[in-house]
Amino acid sequence: MADYTLKLRRFDPESGKAAYWEDFGVDLPPERSVLDGILQARSRDDGSIAIRCSCQAAICGSCAVRINGKTALACNTKLGEAQDMARSRRGREEITVEPMGNFPVLKDLVVDMDAVHWKKVQRVVPWLLPEGDPPEREYIVPAEAMIDITQSMACIQCGACVGACLSLEADPEFIGPAALAKAYRFIGDPRDGQHEERLKDLAEDPHGLYDCTHCFACVEVCPKDVAPMNQIMRLRRMATSDYEIKDKNSGYGHEKAFVNLIEKYGTLHESQLLPRSYGQGSLIRSQVDPSSLKQLTASLPTVIGGLKSGKVSPVKALIHHKLPDQKQIRRIFHEIESEDERLELNLYIVGEEATEEEGAMAEGKGSET
Amino acid sequence: MKVAYWPGCVSRGFTPELHGSVAKVAPMLDIELEELDRANCCGAGVIAEHSQELADTLNARTFALAQDVDGAAGMMNICSTCQGAQSECQERLDADTDYRSHVNGHLKPEGLSYEKAGDWWNKNFLWLLVEEIGLDAVRERVVRPLEGLRVAPFYGCYIVRPTKRLGFDEHPDRDTYIEQLLAALGATPVDYAGKHKCCGFPVITMAKHTSLRQAGSQIADALDADADCMVTPCPLCHLNLDLQQPDAAKYVERDLGMPVLHLPQLVGLALGLEPKELGMNKHVIGTKDVQRKIAELAAA
Numbered sequence: 082m083a084d085y086t087l088k089l090r091r092f093d094p095e096s097g098k099a100a101y102w103e104d105f106g107v108d109l110p111p112e113r114s115v116l117d118g119i120l121q122a123r124s125r126d127d128g129s130i131a132i133r134c135s136c137q138a139a140i141c142g143s144c145a146v147r148i149n150g151k152t153a154l155a156c157n158t159k160l161g162e163a164q165d166m167a168r169s170r171r172g173r174e175e176i177t178v179e180p181m182g183n184f185p186v187l188k189d190l191v192v193d194m195d196a197v198h199w200k201k202v203q204r205v206v207p208w209l210l211p212e213g214d215p216p217e218r219e220y221i222v223p224a225e226a227m228i229d230i231t232q233s234m235a236c237i238q239c240g241a242c243v244g245a246c247l248s249l250e251a252d253p254e255f256i257g258p259a260a261l262a263k264a265y266r267f268i269g270d271p272r273d274g275q276h277e278e279r280l281k282d283l284a285e286d287p288h289g290l291y292d293c294t295h296c297f298a299c300v301e302v303c304p305k306d307v308a309p310m311n312q313i314m315r316l317r318r319m320a321t322s323d324y325e326i327k328d329k330n331s332g333y334g335h336e337k338a339f340v341n342l343i344e345k346y347g348t349l350h351e352s353q354l355l356p357r358s359y360g361q362g363s364l365i366r367s368q369v370d371p372s373s374l375k376q377l378t379a380s381l382p383t384v385i386g387g388l389k390s391g392k393v394s395p396v397k398a399l400i401h402h403k404l405p406d407q408k409q410i411r412r413i414f415h416e417i418e419s420e421d422e423r424l425e426l427n428l429y430i431v432g433e434e435a436t437e438e439e440g441a442m443a444e445g446k447g448s449e450t
Numbered sequence: 451m452k453v454a455y456w457p458g459c460v461s462r463g464f465t466p467e468l469h470g471s472v473a474k475v476a477p478m479l480d481i482e483l484e485e486l487d488r489a490n491c492c493g494a495g496v497i498a499e500h501s502q503e504l505a506d507t508l509n510a511r512t513f514a515l516a517q518d519v520d521g522a523a524g525m526m527n528i529c530s531t532c533q534g535a536q537s538e539c540q541e542r543l544d545a546d547t548d549y550r551s552h553v554n555g556h557l558k559p560e561g562l563s564y565e566k567a568g569d570w571w572n573k574n575f576l577w578l579l580v581e582e583i584g585l586d587a588v589r590e591r592v593v594r595p596l597e598g599l600r601v602a603p604f605y606g607c608y609i610v611r612p613t614k615r616l617g618f619d620e621h622p623d624r625d626t627y628i629e630q631l632l633a634a635l636g637a638t639p640v641d642y643a644g645k646h647k648c649c650g651f652p653v654i655t656m657a658k659h660t661s662l663r664q665a666g667s668q669i670a671d672a673l674d675a676d677a678d679c680m681v682t683p684c685p686l687c688h689l690n691l692d693l694q695q696p697d698a699a700k701y702v703e704r705d706l707g708m709p710v711l712h713l714p715q716l717v718g719l720a721l722g723l724e725p726k727e728l729g730m731n732k733h734v735i736g737t738k739d740v741q742r743k744i745a746e747l748a749a750a
Contacts, residue, residue, distance in 0.1 A: 169622070169623065170626075247607075247647055247648040247664065248653075248664075250647075250664075250667075251650065251659075251660045251663035251664045252657070252660040252663065255660065287657065288657075291653065291656035291657055292657040292660050293653070294648050294650055294651075294652050294653045294657075294660065294661065294664065295607070296607040296647075297534075297608075297612050298607075298648075300612045301611045301612050301613060314495075314498070317499050318500065318501075321500065322500065331656050335496070335655050335656055336496060336499060336500055339494070339496040339500075340496070340497060340504075343490065343491045343493070343497060343508075347490045348462075348491045349460070349491050349494075351463045351464050352463075354655075355655060358656075382697065383694055383696070383697055386696060386734045387464065387693055389734075390693075390733055391731070391732045392466060392467060392733070392734075393464055404489075405487070405488055406488050409560050410490055410508070412559065413507055413508065413511070413556050413557075414504065416556055417501060417503050417504045417507060417556065418501070423501060423503070424503040424552070426542045426545070426546060428545055431545075431546065432545075433544075433545040433546075
């Protein structure tokens with residue numbers, strides 16, 4: 082009996098047949114990769130198995146697939162771990178390998194990266210757009226100014242986040258996590274001269290900055306800890322706080338409304354969130370601005386449904402109690418909002434400090450972390 | 451077990467039936483609730499989007515209030531979104547001593563301070579039931595096994611991703627807890643594609659199409675898997691899956707009509723409470739069919 086069974090999703094567009102599953106036995110130790118397994122099946126059993134791969138060391142970003150339903154690099158996933166996952170997650174022995182989601186399949190495990198991933202990356206103008214005449218020699222940038230974008234620069238363009246993105250699944254036109262992380266790579270770069278224009282473009286696009294539903298799927302699958310969603314949140318922070326871009330998607334309004342309501346009440350006054358979001362944060366504007374009125378009217382059936390069910394009473398919708406210590410919440414808001422610089426702790430860059438035990442061990446070896 | 455209890459905003463706002471259910475169910479499971487009535491909104495990721503330091507400070511304040519509750523084993527929340535937003539802030543606060551003391555500086559005028567401690571925890575109701583109360587203890591208290599009720603679990607993104615932050619190293623099967631709990635209550639867990647997917651709620655005001663396509667698709671998948679109802683530990687998911695369901699149906703162009711229960715409601719039914727006591731008459735999508743099944747169980 083083989084050490085492992087790989088259940089591969091097969092598809093050949095020239096055969097005229099629908100996609101199907103096929104099992105292959107693989108004889109390799111547990112520390113070898115799923116990619117090694119696929120390559121063994123290809124050389125031993127069926128030379129027609131299609132998979133895109135090159136470096137086999139999680140650098141080239143070619144072999145992203147879905148293993149037991151979870152998007153990952155095949156070269157970066159050990160057979161032993163994949164089988165443990167198949168057993169605990171799915172209660173079966175075989176390791177399933179199928180092409181990534183959100184992509185058209187070209188053959189077997191090979192997807193059309195051009196049609197989705199590269200097209201979206203092109204959309205965000207993935208090169209530097211400096212302002213003014215270029216300097217005679219290189220651009221001089223202080224090293225600290227570049228640290229923040231090193232996380233997005235770590236991207237290897239494997240498309241795993243695109244394959245796992247749950248917003249893309251619902252809206253194929255969404256610019257998506259990889260391209261937006263790439264956008265931050267330039268919007269966070271002090272040499273680029275088009276920050277505001279880029280942000281405005283992404284904020285106004287109905288499939289752009291505010292189409293990300295904050296589901297963490299991209300963060301979960303990225304093999305390089307790029308955390309694309311975190312870069313999207315940075316873009317939003319810049320668009321709303323630094324450039325005050327009042328987009329027609331209500332991204333600015335939603336953030337303003339939410340933050341202001343917590344400053345005012347301490348907990349969320351839900352019935353004001355919707356109108357304030359549509360009114361760029363303002364309750365009055367929400368009721369005089371034509372586009373806001375249109376959106377509010379469209380929400381009426383839902384509001385009426387809520388009232389009819391009895392879960393929301395009209396009184397509760399109007400009156401929201403402040404926290405007993407609301408002045409403390411206001412003080413905290415004031416203290417932080419009046420700081421000169423925004424304080425952000427990016428654990429990707431600073432790392433977690435050693436625990437006391439680890440620290441003691443490190444000291445014992447004479448090397449402090 | 452006594453816990454410092456953070457109910458969140460939505461459970462006291464648009465889903466009052468959730469807050470009410472927890473108040474009834476907790477004592478039946480020997481969970482003593484001390485409500486944190488001075489605590490503030492977790493920020494739901496939106497405040498963190500505006501200012502990380504502000505979100506971290508607001509949640510450090512809640513943690514500090516919880517740590518001051520005498521005799522509490524830890525802090526309990528009843529919302530996947532609160533869990534996710536708070537765990538994210540706690541990760542940063544715990545990672546860096548200097549940062550933590552800077553944040554605590556903002557809490558000093560109130561005499562509060564969040565202390566990093568390995569044995570202090572903040573767990574949602576689901577995690578608490580499985581890890582602290584134990585499924586055997588739950589099973590012992592079931593007086594009305596929910597036999598034959600086919601339930602589709604809907605977790606909410608914030609308690610399943612990112613696994614590294616959410617304690618999956620220590621508890622690798624946290625994304626199967628609802629199924630385990632359903633089995634303990636005698637119900638039949640339904641497997642379907644949407645259980646760990648997104649309800650779409652966070653973008654309901656910004657990208658309605660994406661939001662309701664997500665809600666509609668997940669409900670449709672549960673329907674196709676022959677579920678009698680869905681169950682969720684997240685009130686924000688409940689808003690998109692229940693309150694918005696009539697609208698979501700239009701975006702996926704089909705009839706849905708899927709009842710969506712809050713997790714504590716389902717636990718309450720198995721513990722013998724009546725649907726009305728659990729606020730099941732206050733849903734947008736009627737729960738009559740589920741109630742009828744429960745009544746048949748009682749008769750049997």
